[in-house]
Each structure stands twice: as C-alpha cells, then as structure tokens.
Amino acid sequence: MTVTNFAAFGGMIPLEDIADLPQSAAGFARNAYLYSQGIEGFRAPTLVHTLKSTTRSFYRIPPSIVDGSTPSDDYTGSVWMEFLNDVVDVIPSPVIEDSYKRYYIFTPGSAPAYSTLADIVAGNATLTLGIPQPSAAPSVSTGGVGPYTFAVTGGSLPPGLALNTATGVISGTPTSAGSYSFTVTATSADGFVGSHTYTPKFIAGASGTLTMSPTYLPDGQIGTIYNQFVSVANGTSPYTYAVTSGALPPGVTLDATLGILYGVPTTAGATSFTITATDSTGLTGSQTYTPKIVPLMNVTLTPTSLPDGALTVAYSQYIGGIGGTTPYTYAVMSGTLPAGLTLDASSGNLSGTPTATGTFQFTVTASDSAGHSGSQAYTMNVEAAVSVALTPLAIPNGQVGVIYSQTLSATVGTLTYVRSYLYTYVSKYGEEGQPSSPTTVTGTSDGSWTITVTPPTSAQLAGRALQNINIYRTITASDGTSTYYLVTTIPYSQTSYTDTKLDTDISGGTILPSLYWSGPPSDLQGAVLLPNGILAGWRNKYEIWFSEAYRPHAWPASYSINIPYEIVGLGVTGNTIVVVTRGYPYAVTGLTPDTMTPSMITSLEPGASRLAIASGESAVFFASETGIVMATAGGTQNLTLGSMGAHQWTALNPPSFMMVGRNTALTVMQRDAAAADNGMFYETNIANVGWSSIQTDAAVTFMRSDAYTSDILMAYGGGVYVWDDRRHKNYMPWVWRSKDILLPWAQEYYGGKVFFRVPTWQALTLGTRNTDQSQTFDPTKQYLLLRVWGDGKQILVREIQATGELIIFPAGSKYDVYRFQLEGQVTVFNAQFAMSVKELRQV
Incomplete structure (x- = not known):
C-alpha cells in the first residue's frame, strides 16, 4: 500500500497577530516564518498482524509478557486481542505482582470483563468482572x-x-x-426446654390482582445513594410502575419500566407514597411505602438487637460503635433500661443482674471523638430463667x-x-x-x-x-x-x-475488607487507570465510578460522583482525571477513591469524539469542536488556533477523529475514511506549531498507541501496521500546509527561502529543475516542492533543489489571503516568506 502526507516540522504562521497590529507605516506583519527544531518524519509502515474480517478494534500483548524472553518491540510472537466493538478499553492488571497476568476489558453495551493471559492465549471466554453478593443472610x-x-x-x-x-x-x-x-x-x-412468643402481622394483598414486593422499603440517608427495587409476584410482563399518591423523597426517582427507586436523598423527614404496577393485560396492584430519610450519620451501633435477659441471671452485652473515630462514649437517650442493668459510658457494656421481668424499650447513642454520633433503638425482654432460648427475638x-x-x-x-x-x-x-x-x-x-x-x-x-x-x-x-x-x-x-x-x-487474623465491595455497574465504560492503582469509568452519561486501589473487581457505589455535562470520555495525566464532556471539561483529583473531587475547568471546550482523547505525562489532549485542546487541572489551551483557521478545522470533521499520542506528538485520523487529508500529525511542544495532513489509500478502522512501546498501531486494509517501526531508514513522503494568512488588504509577497537537511542515505542525484506548473512531487528525483496560493488560486509550483536557495514569486499580483504548501521527504528546519528580499532572515 501507499501512505503519503507525513510532516516533518511545525507550523508556519505570522510572527504577530495581523488583526491586532495598529495601522502604522508597516500596517501589518509582512513576514511568515516556520521553525521546526529539526523534527523528522515517520518511517515506512510495517505490517505486523492480519486481522479477522469482523474485527473493529484490537489490543497487543507483547512476547515479553507472554514468554518473558523477547523484547516488547519485537512483534513476532505477540498475542492479539480482537474485538467486534468500535470502542474497547483494555487495561493491564493493576494488581500488585499479579501472577495470573489479567487484562480488564470495558466495552459499551457489555458488562465489564477480564481474562487471564492463559485464557486469552487459549481462546477462552472472558469472565464477568465483580464478585456477586450472597442473596441471603446466614x-x-x-x-x-x-x-x-x-x-x-x-x-x-x-x-x-x-x-x-x-x-x-x-x-x-x-x-x-x-x-x-x-x-x-x-x-x-x-x-x-425454652419458649418465646411471636406477634407478626399479615396484611391483605395489594388492590387488583397483582401482588407487589417488598411490602416495606428501608430508610435512607441524606447524601447517600438510595437504590431499591419493587417488583410484581404475579401477572404478565412487561410491567410499568408509577407513583399514584404521595411523593417520593426529594432526590429519588422511580424508573417506570424497571421499578427501580434510585437517587440521592436531599431532604430529611418522613415520606409516604403509593406505587402502582400495571401488567401487559391491564391488571394493577399497589403498595404504600413509608421510608424515612434521616440525616447522614457516620456512626452506627452494633448489634442492632440485644439478647433477652433472665431474672436473677447475670447479664453482660457490649454495644459498640462502627464508622467513627475512637474512642466512643455511650448514653441512654430515651426509654428505660431493665431494672438492675446499667450502661457503661466508656465501654458500652450493658451489664448487671435483672431484678424484674417485662419488656423494656430504650435508645442508645454513641458519639465519637470527632463529634459524630449515631443511635439505635432496642427492645429487650426480661423473662424467668430458662435453659433453652429461641432466636431471633422477633x-x-x-x-x-x-x-x-x-x-x-x-x-x-x-x-x-x-x-x-x-x-x-x-x-x-x-x-x-x-x-x-x-x-x-x-x-x-x-x-x-x-x-x-x-x-x-x-x-x-x-x-x-x-x-x-x-x-x-x-x-x-x-x-x-x-x-x-x-x-x-x-x-x-x-x-x-x-x-x-x-x-x-x-482475633489476630483477617478483618473483613469488602463491606462495600460491590461489582462494577453492568453499563460501566471508558475505563482509565491512575498511577495509584485506582480504576475509573463512567456510566449513565453523567456518573463517574472508582474502584478500590489495586482491586479492579471492587467498585463501592458510595465512591461515585456526578458531572453536570454529558460525558464524552476520560483521560489521565499524573493523578488527575480529565473528564471531556459536551460542555466544560472537568478535573477530578484525590489520593483515594473516597476523596475524589470534581472541579470545572473554566474553558468551554465541548469534546468532539471519545476516540480522540490522548493521555499524557503533562496533560490530556482531546479534539474539541474548535481545535486540539491541551487540558490540565489548571486550565486548557487550544493548540490549533494559531496554525489553522476555524473553517479548516471544521472541514476535517472532528466527530470522526481518532487520536493517539507519542512523546510530544499527536496523530489524528478520521475513522473509516480513506481520502485526501483523512488525518493529521501535530507537534505539541513547539510554540505556534503547525499541522501536517496524512492520507491513506485504505479506510482506517482503528488506531491505538501500543501500551508497551508507545508505537502507533493502525488498522487498515485488513492488517495492523506499525507506523514508526525504527527498523527502516527511509522516510515517507509528506505534505505540510500553512493556515490561511489573511492580510488587512491585498499585498504582494516577494519570495522566500526553505532550509532543510538531507540524510546521507537519502541523497539523490538531481537533474534539471522541473518548472512545470502542473507537476506532482516525485520522491525518486526531488527533495522538495513548494506550492503557493493567493485568494484560493494556485500561483506558483517550484521544485527546491538546494537548502536556502532564493525563491522569487511571480510579480505584479496582490492577494488578500495566502497559503503555502511544502511536499517532500527530507527534514525541513526553517522556512520563511517575506515581502522583500531584505526581510528574509539569515539562518
């Protein structure tokens, strides 16, 4: 195949913004300069893998991971993961010293999954990420x-x-x-023998012929996600659900199709509402619920119920605090303890010898050293001494x-x-x-x-x-x-x-670590990995979720945060997550998953494509609706404003972009496109940088920066190609063009000079200069070709044979808008065009 249009240098722009210059004797910036710092172009691509016809994206595991002996940049012996989906995020295991060599896979429309290297090599199916919670208490x-x-x-x-x-x-x-x-x-x-009396209540079934469950809903807390399901035990699916009286707690909504009550309560207080279910035949059933929303309390008490006591039998039971900062203090806030028992304020030990039988109700409050508190109501029976007792007590x-x-x-x-x-x-x-x-x-x-x-x-x-x-x-x-x-x-x-x-x-063994370790949501996508072992992904357009550090299977719901704009994708720079949205970007920072905090970056830069987000050491780069944006927690910078006009950027169709970064350069391609200018190469670390077009003769379906070499891997024509192989010397031909240079009035450029370097292994024997104005660049006979446009009309085509030679433009014509284009295969490090020979700078 043939690949053309790779640039070897940065952009050409006026040294000053023409629109901001005063109307002086000069009147405008007369010169346009290009500085490149000697950047070289890409080498010829190399086919390293043949794809299945159905493949849309891929991921490479190098032989150094497979067998531990071959370097990562040797593509022979690599294992390739191929996917049918356009957007798949693959993350090598963050688990410390993971002997299973697992890979975690996040695909829109599919539940997050993972696989070991051995299973990938064997072609086995992936496993669902996350460990289920038991459905019943022991x-x-x-x-x-x-x-x-x-x-x-x-x-x-x-x-x-x-x-x-x-x-x-x-x-x-x-x-x-x-x-x-x-x-x-x-x-x-x-x-x-032992006996106990029970007093349960059974209510009539819901109205109509449908029976709903559960019959009650748990209380909620302000600021804590509330997630409960109501369902129908009989009837004909599908069902619809609606609130037919009362009102849901503020912040909580009902999914009319699934029967899910979900949200974050915002107001404390008692609530009462009725939910009615309707099946596909029109039958209905209703259930009234009265959950309370209580203020968020950091301290809970355990146990939630106390054993009964026996008359004249010594009693001792510790009540403990959980979730706060020790030490705790304990007090009876309401009700009366059984006669003969006392509560130790320091230890929480409820002890003594009961002296009277009966049922006693009281509430105990635990307060921690940080001022947080929590309460628990208890009901305790004191009965005559028995030899056998029944549990539970109710x-x-x-x-x-x-x-x-x-x-x-x-x-x-x-x-x-x-x-x-x-x-x-x-x-x-x-x-x-x-x-x-x-x-x-x-x-x-x-x-x-x-x-x-x-x-x-x-x-x-x-x-x-x-x-x-x-x-x-x-x-x-x-x-x-x-x-x-x-x-x-x-x-x-x-x-x-x-x-x-x-x-x-x-007591000296393992403490329960996984109290809140629910699995990731089934619709989680767009995962990224932070240096501290935390995974982050997004769902439901606005939610970002975080895993426990170095535990990709554990995603506590309490760690999730919301972004007010629809999420396009995530990028990482250092310990900062940059959230690209349809509006303002956000920076999310925090040392642990429970401290992650979002802050808006005050530059309106709507993201154009989820595939056009590149993470970097110093910043995250993404394609917005207005250009390539460099984003950090401190702000954004639109890098392309100085090197191309708004109409040029829009013409590139940014929503179709894929983008990867390597070192300080970005490579951008249009997905599924094979046409002139279906991609661009951009150098990010040069002031006033320019861009270079890329053209392929086959549709590019996917592009990825290799996780182990940073090589650019691109899929087109049924294969994966390495676009910077380092095993080839010859540079590919490239095309670079300037932005449109708009002058305040029609002016005439005198000429210019282009300085370049020819590697010894690329030297040519040049013939007579080709002066044909309709010629095309011939890499076997030419070093450089210059094209100049004035007001959209091509006014000059010139072969350049020697570095620094003077190029004189046709005289007698003045134009409002100029554009310059260079085509070549050598390394250009300086180009300049001016309105007089005296204004051309020496190099």
Whole structure:
C-alpha cells in the first residue's frame, strides 16, 4: 500500500497577530516564518498482524509478557486481542505482582470483563468482572446440646403457615390478614426446654390482582445513594410502575419500566407514597411505602438487637460503635433500661443482674471523638430463667398471598453472648465480594455455632470463577467497637460450618475488607487507570465510578460522583482525571477513591469524539469542536488556533477523529475514511506549531498507541501496521500546509527561502529543475516542492533543489489571503516568506 502526507516540522504562521497590529507605516506583519527544531518524519509502515474480517478494534500483548524472553518491540510472537466493538478499553492488571497476568476489558453495551493471559492465549471466554453478593443472610443455630425439636405451644400460626418441627422453619403462603400471637417451644436432646412468643402481622394483598414486593422499603440517608427495587409476584410482563399518591423523597426517582427507586436523598423527614404496577393485560396492584430519610450519620451501633435477659441471671452485652473515630462514649437517650442493668459510658457494656421481668424499650447513642454520633433503638425482654432460648427475638410481618419463610434457632445455656455472622463469595483469583446481610444470634461463648450459608446460584456462577466462601463473625473489643474477623474459608459448594473457635483463635487474623465491595455497574465504560492503582469509568452519561486501589473487581457505589455535562470520555495525566464532556471539561483529583473531587475547568471546550482523547505525562489532549485542546487541572489551551483557521478545522470533521499520542506528538485520523487529508500529525511542544495532513489509500478502522512501546498501531486494509517501526531508514513522503494568512488588504509577497537537511542515505542525484506548473512531487528525483496560493488560486509550483536557495514569486499580483504548501521527504528546519528580499532572515 501507499501512505503519503507525513510532516516533518511545525507550523508556519505570522510572527504577530495581523488583526491586532495598529495601522502604522508597516500596517501589518509582512513576514511568515516556520521553525521546526529539526523534527523528522515517520518511517515506512510495517505490517505486523492480519486481522479477522469482523474485527473493529484490537489490543497487543507483547512476547515479553507472554514468554518473558523477547523484547516488547519485537512483534513476532505477540498475542492479539480482537474485538467486534468500535470502542474497547483494555487495561493491564493493576494488581500488585499479579501472577495470573489479567487484562480488564470495558466495552459499551457489555458488562465489564477480564481474562487471564492463559485464557486469552487459549481462546477462552472472558469472565464477568465483580464478585456477586450472597442473596441471603446466614442461618445460625447455637448451643452444644442438639438437635432441637420445635412446637407451637400457645396460640396458633397464621392460616397457611406451618412449623417444621425439626428445622424450626416457619413457611407457607398466608391466606388471611390480621395480627397473630403464638408461642414456640424448643426442646433440646437432653430435655431442656425454652419458649418465646411471636406477634407478626399479615396484611391483605395489594388492590387488583397483582401482588407487589417488598411490602416495606428501608430508610435512607441524606447524601447517600438510595437504590431499591419493587417488583410484581404475579401477572404478565412487561410491567410499568408509577407513583399514584404521595411523593417520593426529594432526590429519588422511580424508573417506570424497571421499578427501580434510585437517587440521592436531599431532604430529611418522613415520606409516604403509593406505587402502582400495571401488567401487559391491564391488571394493577399497589403498595404504600413509608421510608424515612434521616440525616447522614457516620456512626452506627452494633448489634442492632440485644439478647433477652433472665431474672436473677447475670447479664453482660457490649454495644459498640462502627464508622467513627475512637474512642466512643455511650448514653441512654430515651426509654428505660431493665431494672438492675446499667450502661457503661466508656465501654458500652450493658451489664448487671435483672431484678424484674417485662419488656423494656430504650435508645442508645454513641458519639465519637470527632463529634459524630449515631443511635439505635432496642427492645429487650426480661423473662424467668430458662435453659433453652429461641432466636431471633422477633419475626418479620408478611403479606397474604406472598410466600413466607423464617427460621427459628435454639440455644442452651445462660444467654450472655451475642455474635453477628456474615459471609462472602471468593473467586479462585482471591477476589472477594460484598458480604451477605448479617445474622445476629445469642449463645454461650464455649458452645458451638452452626452457620448455614446460601451457595451461589447458577446465574451468579455463570461467567465467574467463584471457588470459596469466607465466613466472618464479630468480636466486640473492650471499648465497645465490633469488628468482623475471618472464621474460616470453605468451598462454595459447602453449605454449613460449625464454629467452635474462641475469640482468641481468630482475633489476630483477617478483618473483613469488602463491606462495600460491590461489582462494577453492568453499563460501566471508558475505563482509565491512575498511577495509584485506582480504576475509573463512567456510566449513565453523567456518573463517574472508582474502584478500590489495586482491586479492579471492587467498585463501592458510595465512591461515585456526578458531572453536570454529558460525558464524552476520560483521560489521565499524573493523578488527575480529565473528564471531556459536551460542555466544560472537568478535573477530578484525590489520593483515594473516597476523596475524589470534581472541579470545572473554566474553558468551554465541548469534546468532539471519545476516540480522540490522548493521555499524557503533562496533560490530556482531546479534539474539541474548535481545535486540539491541551487540558490540565489548571486550565486548557487550544493548540490549533494559531496554525489553522476555524473553517479548516471544521472541514476535517472532528466527530470522526481518532487520536493517539507519542512523546510530544499527536496523530489524528478520521475513522473509516480513506481520502485526501483523512488525518493529521501535530507537534505539541513547539510554540505556534503547525499541522501536517496524512492520507491513506485504505479506510482506517482503528488506531491505538501500543501500551508497551508507545508505537502507533493502525488498522487498515485488513492488517495492523506499525507506523514508526525504527527498523527502516527511509522516510515517507509528506505534505505540510500553512493556515490561511489573511492580510488587512491585498499585498504582494516577494519570495522566500526553505532550509532543510538531507540524510546521507537519502541523497539523490538531481537533474534539471522541473518548472512545470502542473507537476506532482516525485520522491525518486526531488527533495522538495513548494506550492503557493493567493485568494484560493494556485500561483506558483517550484521544485527546491538546494537548502536556502532564493525563491522569487511571480510579480505584479496582490492577494488578500495566502497559503503555502511544502511536499517532500527530507527534514525541513526553517522556512520563511517575506515581502522583500531584505526581510528574509539569515539562518
């Protein structure tokens, strides 16, 4: 193939802005100069890979990564990833010392994925990025004297429900609404018994024939993302959802198609609203919800419920603070403690010996050293001493027609010990997901605790390399702070584990790291990597998400931020993310993902193309609607304003651009274009730089800066070509043209000089100068060709044979607008044109 039009130097512009000169004797800037610092052109391209016919983009893994022996710039033996999508971001693993050599792949319209080098070489399918969260809390039974049998010994279960006497599971489908009270008695294998009374309420099904779930929504907090789903248990899909009375919390919206309540609450207070679902046949169902929006509190209390006490039996239970700065202080803010119990203000230990039976309600507040606080309401029963106790202490309400299931557990011994258990799924690569909801149970410190977990579903296993389950439990320190510690790791196919470990067995081990480690959103795209191991990507036009440092699978929702303009793409310079938008660009900075802060860069430069964003060491470069923009956190600079006119830039069709950077140069191409001037080369570090056109004879489908060599890799004609191979000496022919030089009135240029250097291996034997005004440049016989236009008409074509030779323009014609063009294959380092011979500078 033939590739032409590569430039070897910077731009030619007037030394002063003509429009700003006063009307003096000179009246205007008479001279145009070009300075290039001896930049060389590109070498001939080399085919390094043949693409599949369906490929739209690619990524190269060099042999130095594959086998560790061949240099990265040796393209033989490379592994190529090929994609059907136009826009694919591939990021080598930021995981420290990643022995699996993983690559993370972000594609619009597909869930973020990853693959190991071994799987890429073998041609295996990619894996879905992120570890799923278990769908259910663990079931925990405690005590050392099992098994237990369960029976209803007082009252009766709601119609439609039954108690499994062996497992303690109450399940079924309620058939009648109402409030119910019944007593369940548990009997241990050695004859000890214990009872507890439950008072659940079951409401009638929603109006119409559709039944909605859930029946209640959790409370929200100001400034914290609220994300809940409502759904229909029967009916014919698709469904639509609408708020038919009341009002959603300010800042929260309802997706009419998916039934998703999503947003960031802005106002605290009680809310009440009704959501109505309609199926495809016109049947409807409604459910009223009353979630509260509370002020953001940094401190939460654990546990969320307290074990019951027994009359005349010593009681001790620590209440701890989480999320604040130690130490904490504790106080009873409302209600009354059971008689005989006191709360230690420093440790949070609720202790003593109950002296009266009854049900007691009170609220405890924990305040940290930074002035943040949080509260938790408790209900505690004090009963006559028993040998067997049931947990949980209360069971949830239900709804008629909706399947109900609740497990009861029994404990033998004095009720003085509380633990919370939860579990996580873990991949074979050691990636850990967000934990399940916790289960808080009461038992004896020297007893056994049997934890039953829910294994991953087939949907959760699909496309993920899940292998294990980590089980954690809380240990409450002397200051009242509760921390989850790893108890054990079991295969994901194992559904239960009996914990007999003491606190001292696990207290020095692994602490739960992944409390908020949800996977990335399925529509995340445009990912970039910061030097500190944080990945960033964007979704939903305005949201930017961040991963935990060096953990690409963990993307806490609380780290996300919003940009007020539609996002085009992201670039990175140092530790700053430059967000290119349809309006003002933004700079996002922060040392950790939870401190990322956006700030607007006060220059309106709308981005033209997501593919035309190039990250650099000192700045991010992108194609805007007005030119090539250099952006940092401190501001922007439009680099092309001095080297081409606005009409020239618009004519290049910026929305079709792809752009990559190498060192201080930018290469820009039009996607899927093969025509004159379908690309340009631009040098960014020269004052008043110019640009050079690039022309290919086949459509360019994709362009990438190689991650390992910074070579420019370009796909056209069914292959990938290296555009600066360094193994070839011969430069390709190039074409450079100036911007339109507009004079205040018609004037006549006298002539000019062009200074250039000819490498010894490129020397030619020149013949008689070609004076034909219709000639084309011949790289086998010529060094340079000069073309000059006046008012859009070509007025001179001149072959230049010697560096610095005087070129005289045709006399007697004056023009308002001039343009100069050079064609050649040597290195030009200075060109100048003036209105008199005296004004030509010496070099």
